[in-house]
Amino acid sequence: SLLIDFLRGIGPEAELDESQVESNTTEHPLPDVQDSDTGVKTETGEQVGETVHKSTFLTSGEEDTVEATAQADLPEDIMQDGEGHLSALSYYVLDMLFIFSIVVKIMLMPEGHMMTMAFAIGLTVKELKYHFATELKVPSELIQISQSGRMVEDHRTLIELGVQPHGTIQLEMTSSDPENHPIRPVKPQQDYNMPDVITVQTFQDVVVEIERVTHRKAFLGGYRHKATETEYHHAAVQTIAKRKPIRGVGTFSRDTQTVTVKSQSQQCTNSTSTQMTKIGCYVSNMEDKLISPGSYITAAQYHSRRLRAVITLQMYTRRWQAKRMTDQLRQDRELRLAWMEREGRRKREEKEEQIKAEYHRRMNPQCRDDFALLYSALEKWRKEEVEHIDATLDGAERKAALCALLEQESQLIASIGRHRIAAGERNYDKAVQAFLEKCAAPKRWRAFDGKMTQVDTQYTIRAKELRDLYSSINLHYLNQEERLDVLLTLKHTVKEHDCKLTQNIVELIDREADLLMRGVKETNLEGLRKRISTLFLQYIKTPTFNPEVAKLLKVPQDPAQLRKNIYFCRGCSRYLLSTDFALTANARLVGKCRSCSELDNEARRREDFSHYKTILRRLRKTEAQRNTEAKITYLLQEQDLRYLVDVVWGAQSALSAWSDMHDLVMVRWDCQWEWSPWNCILLTKGEAAAHIKMENTEKAYGVVFIRNVKHKHTVAKKYFSKIPVMAKYLQEVDLQSATHGNLLVAKPIKTVTARILTTIPQAAGGKATQ
DSSP, X not given: OXXXXXXXXXXXXXXXXXXXXXXXXXXXXXXXXXXXXXXXXXXXXXXXXXXXXXXXXXXXXXXXXXXXXXXXXXXXXXXXXXXXXBOHHHHHHHHHHTTSEEEEEEEETTTTEEEEEEEETTOBHHHHXXXXXXXHTOOGGGEEXXXXXXXXXXXXXXXXXXXXXXXXXXXXXXXXXXXXXXXXXXXXXXXXXXXXXXXXXXXXXXXXXXXXXXXXXOOOOEEEXXXXXXXXXXXXXXXXXXXXXXXXXXXXXXXXTOOOOOOXXXXXXXXXXXXXXXXXXXXXXXXXXXXXXXXXXXXXHHHHHHHHHHHHHHHHHHHHHHHHHHHHXXXXXXXXHHHHHHHHXXXXXXXXXXXXXXXXXXXXXXXXXXXXXXXXXXXXXXXXXXHHHHHHOOTHHHHHHHHHHHHHHHHHHHHHHHHHHHHHHHHHHHHHHHHHXXXXXXXXXXXXXXXXXXXXXXXXXXXXXXXXXXXXXXXXSOOHHXXXXXXXXXXHHHXXXXXXXXXXXXXXXXXXXXXXXXXXXXXXXXXXXXXXHHHHHHHHTOTTTOGXXXXXXXXXXXXXXXXXXXXXXXXXXXXXXXXXXXXXXXXOSOOOBHHHHHHHHHHTTOOOOXXXXXXXXXXXXXXXXXXXXXXXXXXXXXXXXXXXXXXXXXXXXXXXXXXOTTTEEEXXXXXXXXXXXXXXXXXXXXXXXXXHTOSOHHHHSOHHHHHHHXXXXXXXXXXXXXXXXXXXXXXXXXXXXXXHTSXXXXXXXXXXXXXOOOOBOOTTSSOOBO
């Protein structure tokens, strides 16, 4: 009825004739989907004008409902013609229902959130539910729409609810199942504050729907106001440009390949003139200047003057460059002298520290290397004395001097033995403490993030308790009560297991407690306490009482494991593990153990291998840093490196012939390949640092020096080719050499199982050994 009143309010001046109605009917047919692209677009891409919401559509059944509703509301003379069919005016009225739009404010209950959107005036409540069901993700059957507290039927249209065209209506929306399907507001973008609908006032009120922009506009530049600092940006087209289809055919434009040439003449606009005195015109000459001609300069004079000027500039420029060069050379010389002074001071300090360390090792020997150093020094002293006696004395005096020398040597050997016994006692306590610390150490592993994880098991906790108890019973300067408390704790600990060992410990504990109660002096109890400590250490080393110690014992608990890696020593006639034997890389038989070899060395040769051990340790450390998969350095022993240093390289630097073993290091000859006896060079520390930085050794050294180095590599290759484990490395080197053309390709090395006798010269001179 409101639409009828609106149509009737048009007036006689708005009456339409039959032709105009037919034309309107033709231009505005009643579509199934109302989606018009006409209207005005706002800055953010919205459509201005009387548009229909994109979600507004009519099915065939709903179209009949709207048509029936319109027929029921309009008078018969307007709706039907004489034959009972819909007239053109009725189609025009139905078209108007979907052209005019209104603002619908939906309040989402119970949260009270307000949503404002524009819809066609002829939209039904059912279609409204379909739209919000899609937006809010709620089934349309559960959505209930009410107006002022009263439910609205689905077949009713918005115009039936009493809203005028371009007007506003407020509705409430609830859910019939709020627990499972609650109605929640749609969350817009956080940085977008525009409302859903705005009203633009022109000659009439126009409802404008704001469309959300999903893409970011491109910045096309703009202007900035100098006074107010306000920025004005260029507007961009809101419609995304349609991309041209890729046809797969390359196209070219002639405009981009030709250059347009244009010729245009210009005339200077600055004109000058002169004025002279004549009849009828007077020009004053008070400011005139008298100019006299100078001497004439020829072209040769001009060029000679320019040449002298150029020479003068070059002279000062070259003087400036020479001064800069001399200043730079002077600065470099000062830096070089300062560096040489620092290096000299550093070398002197290192030498002093080395002498102090060696003196400390001789005065306070602690390990086997220290005692080997003492015996080596003793042998050097003995040889010097023998040479002096042979050179100065003869006959009975020589024999008497040799006997006195032998007596002095015996006294020195006895003194060294006493030092070894004292060091053994000190090292024993340290070894026991280190053994207990290993047993009590927690389980450790590195996690994926690089952090260390520690876990204590029941066995490590037990080992910690025994370690602490062992430390307590070995403490000195305890009073009587504290000592009795420690003995009582020890007694309760060992009484957990009943065996002969624990019975002996309990018996000794009771004896010491009885003697302490009798007031016996502590000096008289040292032997008893030593026995208790020794028996308790034996208790700790028993896997039955301390399971964590099983993996640290040298003698395995399983007798079947004794058959593996057990060898017989020909010197001490004992069966030992393979780790107790010092084997060279070319050894074919297991000879004497380490203890027998050291004892034989002290009694006969008295050689010091500490320098070779230091060189080998530095070599392994350097190779591990450069190549984590290096293997050859770990196959060599001290004896092999000694042969390589003394025999092959002559125990001196290949460049400077420096013979101090403390300053010599072994490095790669070709830094691109792994270190090996046939790819090495013996240099000092400073020479090695400079050699490693070289990219091409063939260009850095002379031809004669390179030939000498290659010859030494060939000698080392011949010696180490007898080692079966080195065969595969030698074959790899031959292939690499053949690829790069550095060395000749050798034949594959065949391993022989028969015993081979080779003559090896001694490093320090003397007879050869087979």
